[in-house]
Amino acid sequence: MRAAGNTAGMHDWERELAEIRRRVNERVYESERALERWRLHAEDRLADADTAVFEEPLDPAAVPGDAPEQFREVVARFDSGELDWQTVVSGSVEDEGERAVSMWMDRRLGQLQAAGRLVRRGMTAEEAYDEVAGRVGR
Amino acid sequence: MSGSGTLGASRAFDYHLRSRWMKAFEALAQTADTLQQMCESMAAQYEHTVKGLLYTLTYFLSQIKKGLGKIMVATNWAKLAAALYGVVSSLYDLIVDGVKLAVEQVQMFIEGFEMISATVVMLRHQMDGDFDALKAG
Numbered sequence: 001m002r003a004a005g006n007t008a009g010m011h012d013w014e015r016e017l018a019e020i021r022r023r024v025n026e027r028v029y030e031s032e033r034a035l036e037r038w039r040l041h042a043e044d045r046l047a048d049a050d051t052a053v054f055e056e057p058l059d060p061a062a063v064p065g066d067a068p069e070q071f072r073e074v075v076a077r078f079d080s081g082e083l084d085w086q087t088v089v090s091g092s093v094e095d096e097g098e099r100a101v102s103m104w105m106d107r108r109l110g111q112l113q114a115a116g117r118l119v120r121r122g123m124t125a126e127e128a129y130d131e132v133a134g135r136v137g138r
Numbered sequence: 139m140s141g142s143g144t145l146g147a148s149r150a151f152d153y154h155l156r157s158r159w160m161k162a163f164e165a166l167a168q169t170a171d172t173l174q175q176m177c178e179s180m181a182a183q184y185e186h187t188v189k190g191l192l193y194t195l196t197y198f199l200s201q202i203k204k205g206l207g208k209i210m211v212a213t214n215w216a217k218l219a220a221a222l223y224g225v226v227s228s229l230y231d232l233i234v235d236g237v238k239l240a241v242e243q244v245q246m247f248i249e250g251f252e253m254i255s256a257t258v259v260m261l262r263h264q265m266d267g268d269f270d271a272l273k274a275g
Contacts, residue, residue: 009210017165017260024250027176027246027253028176028179028250029142031242031247035243038239040187041232042236046197046228048228049225050224054205054208054221058212058213064213065171075211078211086207086220087197089210105210119219119223125216125217126153126216126217129216129219
């Protein structure tokens, strides 16, 4: 009697173990699917990113209205790779022309921050540009 | 008399070995196998998540740096700023989603581990009493 009872218990136990293994495998499968969904989403985002505009060359003759007179010379050095714009923005420069451009870039950063705040309030980038650049001159 | 008593004990022990202990150890081995599969899968998933995040971060950060360089010197920066805003938004969304995914993976791992712990506890309950004769001896 005892043996029969124990064998019946053993069958329940095996069923329960199989059910637990099934649930663990299901969890692992769900996790793998979530990872695949994220990977596809990341690929879509990479493909949709409109970065072509960053590759377009700027007109070397175009100078912002409020830029210092040394602007064109300093930007030409950015383009040739002789100077890094981040170095100039950080202010780690000795040259007088570079310093003038650095101060101007600092003001531009302020414009960009102001434009960012306007975009967050619902303006388009174009409207924010008109609002901010219109105030300080182009 | 003594012989029949020994035979009874021997049969009982044989029953325990074949019908209960062997099955219990087999179940334990399968549980350990499931745990190993789960750990290997989680490790592989984490590796893919981290590699994916690093690749995405590297790509988007290089684009942001390039875009900022252009915005800093462009005459009209409206179009560039709109494109940069899009890239930064995409990067932000992907990081948030990546972190959510990592949290979900940890949650799934915890649940899987809890299930396996429950299996071990169940094994222990099922085997409860089987070793009493040995302890008494």
